[in-house]
Amino acid sequence: MGLFDRHAALAERYRTARQAGIDPVGVEMQRVLSPTEAIINGKRTILVGTNNYLGLTFDKSCIDAAVAATIAEGTGTTGSRIANGSYSEHEALERELAQFFGFRHCMVFSTGFQANVGTIATLVGEGDYLVIDADSHASIYDACKMTAATIIRFRHNDPTDLDKRLRRLGDAPGNKLVVVEGVYSMLGDKAPLKEICAVTKKHGAYLLVDEAHSLGVCGEKGRGMVEEDGILDQVDFIVGTFSKTLGAVGGYAVSNHPDFDLLRVTTRPYMFTASLPPSIIASVRQALRVVQARPELRQKLWHNVNTLYDGFANAGFTLGPEKGPVVAVHLPDVDTGLAVWKALLDNGIYVNLAVPPATPNSTVLLRCSICAAHSDEQLAHVVDVLSGIAQELGVLPREPLRAAAAG
Numbered sequence: 001m002g003l004f005d006r007h008a009a010l011a012e013r014y015r016t017a018r019q020a021g022i023d024p025v026g027v028e029m030q031r032v033l034s035p036t037e038a039i040i041n042g043k044r045t046i047l048v049g050t051n052n053y054l055g056l057t058f059d060k061s062c063i064d065a066a067v068a069a070t071i072a073e074g075t076g077t078t079g080s081r082i083a084n085g086s087y088s089e090h091e092a093l094e095r096e097l098a099q100f101f102g103f104r105h106c107m108v109f110s111t112g113f114q115a116n117v118g119t120i121a122t123l124v125g126e127g128d129y130l131v132i133d134a135d136s137h138a139s140i141y142d143a144c145k146m147t148a149a150t151i152i153r154f155r156h157n158d159p160t161d162l163d164k165r166l167r168r169l170g171d172a173p174g175n176k177l178v179v180v181e182g183v184y185s186m187l188g189d190k191a192p193l194k195e196i197c198a199v200t201k202k203h204g205a206y207l208l209v210d211e212a213h214s215l216g217v218c219g220e221k222g223r224g225m226v227e228e229d230g231i232l233d234q235v236d237f238i239v240g241t242f243s244k245t246l247g248a249v250g251g252y253a254v255s256n257h258p259d260f261d262l263l264r265v266t267t268r269p270y271m272f273t274a275s276l277p278p279s280i281i282a283s284v285r286q287a288l289r290v291v292q293a294r295p296e297l298r299q300k301l302w303h304n305v306n307t308l309y310d311g312f313a314n315a316g317f318t319l320g321p322e323k324g325p326v327v328a329v330h331l332p333d334v335d336t337g338l339a340v341w342k343a344l345l346d347n348g349i350y351v352n353l354a355v356p357p358a359t360p361n362s363t364v365l366l367r368c369s370i371c372a373a374h375s376d377e378q379l380a381h382v383v384d385v386l387s388g389i390a391q392e393l394g395v396l397p398r399e400p401l402r403a404a405a406a407g
């Protein structure tokens with residue numbers, strides 16, 4: 001058997017799609033013009049698939065901070081913090097993040113993926129239990145592969161099922177760590193954190209919340225779903241990323257646990273990888289200030305979420321269960337998904353196509369992520385174009401639903 005033979009079925013499907021000129025995983029952004037536009041295939045294209053929730057990638061103050069840090073301290077750190085030392089800015093960012101959440105400790109990682117894998121797989125080991133939501137991100141599933149703890153999955157966003165599974169463990173020795181996301185990345189739905197936290201605490205388990213899609217998006221001060229659901233003082237660990245709202249790359253974990261800093265000498269994805277460069281740390285520090293100083297960006301984001309979600313719903317699409325920074329449109333099958341995705345791109349609109357096994361319940365999704373910088377006109381155009389394509393391909397009836405109902 002050849003090295004890649006086990007991927008033969010996938011390779012064949014990928015080859016067929018590419019031969020038809022459809023390559024959702026190989027899109028080249030020839031030039032990114034702003035948080036909401038890029039040149040793709042030589043065409044000016046509206047970006048609705050970037051996770052750039054507040055549009056901070058082009059924020060002048062963040063760019064200036066990154067440029068100044070590069071000039072002052074160079075392009076990279078060229079090593080890990082335990083072997084090659086921390087820059088003062090790494091430590092400053094950790095203090096600022098801890099303060100932002102009101103926690104004692106913070107660790108910065110080189111990606112959000114590493115923050116999840118590193119933290120989760122180090123916190124629990126042999127004899128412990130890692131209890132995760134079934135719709136968890138790949139980084140949480142990879143953490144499961146890297147720990148000797150027993151893995152238990154509970155039904156997505158179902159505190160009753162979590163309760164049942166924790167009850168079954170009874171007084172079994174070993175620590176129990178429950179891991180959920182604040183906002184789920186595929187459907188944009190929020191976790192019922194208050195209920196999940198109550199169940200977790202009732203059974204003496206620890207709670208870790210991945211706020212990758214909720215930092216700067218949810219909560220009065222942008223501190224995520226833990227703030228929105230009022231559990232900031234009860235959650236044990238918050239993990240997140242700099243690659244979405246904060247417009248850069250990197251990840252973090254915060255906690256009040258007195259021994260949290262031990263992770264610095266036990267977590268391999270922190271210890272054995274180069275630390276973030278000065279430019280990234282500087283732009284993230286500035287982006288965190290912008291999140292706190294400009295709540296109007298969050299309000300604009302939610303205005304845009306309402307506009308796109310309501311626009312799609314009125315057009316007759318089946319959507320994710322609730323409004324969130326990700327608006328997911330259900331499509332009937334992979335072939336239709338590929339056709340709709342390609343037609344959108346040909347019409348100057350870029351979204352993400354999500355297919356099994358990356359999606360919950362093997363659904364096919366057009367995953368649209370909203371940006372505070374989208375204009376009403378851009379979003380209305382996206383609704384119009386997708387509706388036209390969906391009618392053309394038989395996903396929606398030819399007559400607009402409301403007109404059909406009236407007739």
Ligand SMILES: Cc1ncc(COP(=O)(O)O)c(C=O)c1O
Pocket residue numbers: 111112113114116137139181185210212213241242243249250251
């Ligand atoms: C829920 C969730 N957690 C973690 C990550 C990883 O973040 P990063 O891009 O910083 O590696 C992502 C990114 O897609 C995510 O959606």
